[in-house]
Amino acid sequence: MAENKRAIIIGIPGVGKTTVITRAAELLARSRRTTTVVFGTLMFEEAKKTGLQNRDEMRKLPVEKQKQLQETAARRISEMHDDVVIVDTHLFINTNEGYYPGLPMRLLTIMNPTNFILVSADPQQIVERRKTDQTRQRDVLSVEAVQKELDISQTMVAACSVITGAPFSVVVNGDNKVDEAAAQVTRILTGEVK
Amino acid sequence: MAENKRAIIIGIPGVGKTTVITRAAELLARSRRTTTVVFGTLMFEEAKKTGLQNRDEMRKLPVEKQKQLQETAARRISEMHDDVVIVDTHLFINTNEGYYPGLPMRLLTIMNPTNFILVSADPQQIVERRKTDQTRQRDVLSVEAVQKELDISQTMVAACSVITGAPFSVVVNGDNKVDEAAAQVTRILTGEVK
Amino acid sequence: MAENKRAIIIGIPGVGKTTVITRAAELLARSRRTTTVVFGTLMFEEAKKTGLQNRDEMRKLPVEKQKQLQETAARRISEMHDDVVIVDTHLFINTNEGYYPGLPMRLLTIMNPTNFILVSADPQQIVERRKTDQTRQRDVLSVEAVQKELDISQTMVAACSVITGAPFSVVVNGDNKVDEAAAQVTRILTGEVK
Numbered sequence A, B, C: 001m002a003e004n005k006r007a008i009i010i011g012i013p014g015v016g017k018t019t020v021i022t023r024a025a026e027l028l029a030r031s032r033r034t035t036t037v038v039f040g041t042l043m044f045e046e047a048k049k050t051g052l053q054n055r056d057e058m059r060k061l062p063v064e065k066q067k068q069l070q071e072t073a074a075r076r077i078s079e080m081h082d083d084v085v086i087v088d089t090h091l092f093i094n095t096n097e098g099y100y101p102g103l104p105m106r107l108l109t110i111m112n113p114t115n116f117i118l119v120s121a122d123p124q125q126i127v128e129r130r131k132t133d134q135t136r137q138r139d140v141l142s143v144e145a146v147q148k149e150l151d152i153s154q155t156m157v158a159a160c161s162v163i164t165g166a167p168f169s170v171v172v173n174g175d176n177k178v179d180e181a182a183a184q185v186t187r188i189l190t191g192e193v194k
Helices: A019-027 A040-050 A055-059 A062-080 A103-111 A125-130 A143-164 A178-190 B017-029 B039-049 B055-059 B061-076 B103-109 B123-132 B143-164 B178-190 C017-029 C039-049 C054-058 C063-078 C105-112 C123-132 C142-163 C178-190
Strands: A006-011 A034-038 A086-090 A092-095 A098-101 A115-118 A170-173 B006-011 B034-038 B084-088 B092-095 B098-101 B116-120 B166-174 C005-010 C034-038 C082-089 C092-095 C099-101 C115-120 C168-173
Touching: A006 A019, A006 A143, A019 A034, A019 A086, A019 A178, A019 C142, A034 A040, A034 C039, A062 A103, A086 B116, A092 A143, A098 A103, A098 B143, A103 B092, A103 B178, A115 A143, A115 A178, A115 C099, A143 A170, A143 B143, A143 C099, A143 C105, A143 C142, A170 A178, B006 B017, B006 B143, B006 B178, B017 B034, B017 B084, B017 B178, B017 C092, B034 B039, B039 B055, B039 B061, B039 B143, B055 B061, B061 B103, B092 B143, B092 B166, B098 C115, B098 C142, B103 B143, B103 C142, B116 B143, B116 B178, B123 B143, B143 B166, B143 C142, B166 B178, C005 C017, C005 C178, C017 C034, C017 C082, C017 C178, C039 C054, C039 C063, C054 C063, C054 C142, C054 C178, C063 C105, C092 C142, C105 C142, C115 C178, C123 C142, C142 C168, C168 C178
Parallel strands: A006 A086, A006 A115, A034 A086, A115 A170, B006 B084, B006 B116, B034 B084, B116 B166, C005 C082, C005 C115, C034 C082, C115 C168
Antiparallel strands: A092 A098, A098 B166, A170 C099, B092 B098, B098 C168, C092 C099
């Protein structure tokens, strides 16, 4: 009997993180009770309990109030007991104040993850995907700027790993290779090679 | 009403950190109560209270005693309530034992900063500035060695950010561009775009 | 009277870590009471006290039980009072789940090291050494993959340094240069330049 997994899956915009997660969750569900939670959505669910009606209101809350919502969401994740819990979130967010860590030590300690999986891709492909993604407002950066974001991701996930003791893995999601990336995520979380 | 800011500004020798801080503090003072503290000076002020007379004596104190002075200085910073407190310090120091962290977790936890700002520059320019700086004894390194110090800075500031939850920003101080660098620091700490 | 040193020496397979440690320990023993401990061996000694007979059994223990053995080993190291204690261990291990941190915060806090020394080498030389090392099963990777492991080492040791406050140094072990590398380790841990 393998232990339960709480896997935090991260990746910069344009790597195809959500597509990989969705496909991996399908594969995992064949043999494991699997839940996927989007961290921001979980926070908003908690915010609604306090009377908030939309996400914009949540973003305008005082910093302290937002921190409380984050901690409540993190605690809910730590209490989930499915075989596999996938947490879809951000390692950092680009803001006017710089790179804002989405997984500070304070939340990592509460969530107590078993795995970090960093979805990555070729920087040129990331730039192309950001350009063609019409559904969201995404910063279109140069290849060089994207490479810098990838470097920072690598550095931050290594720090998260040392802080928590959980291993981290880098899964490359090449163009038209989402099945391979999802299969790799599945292997990491089940230990099964098929 | 924006929250108070405690910004730790760091950068390797030759990036022009102190010049950027001085200019940014002038700009900030137009609209915010702004204080700049040099961490080493604050430590020395605390040391003088115990009877020490010069900085050399402070450096020769037992490690444990030095740690206490650091912690007292960090605590004083955490208790400053100006609109903006800028802390001028070192992310690491080059010593015979290697890279000595100037912002270990122990001090970060006490200072509880709201922002990290890493002042950077082109490595070739840093080498030139170190050569021409007659006022201080500075290691003149190769461009490659300076690039390595920049890489380590990047890595360390990302770790500081994950540990504290505070965002980090990289501000490039190009030759004859200190006003631009200072304006960028000001934007980060006020949220105002001018 | 210099303070006691607890130096954690790490490095990826093929850098020649154990050779450097052995030679450095000989040099150090000329003027300091020096002990070298292999972290995995110390864990196994603790495991034997609970009735285990071989290392394979130890690896098959439940994760929680393994964590307890790690913590007990870390505690024993923190209680060693020789002039120099060298800890031979892994910064990370390559597993099916990715890069597994060998020095998570939990153990760092217990061990309370005074120094990190990262043994490094030219990636091309590392690949060659792994190919010719017949005594152990070692992953033979491309130069590019080895470079990636070196980058991750650098990142992780910087995080360990910020977490503990202990400095880190990178010692390059070039082909046929083990005496130089060992002398550098000795200088770091004694402060003596010969």
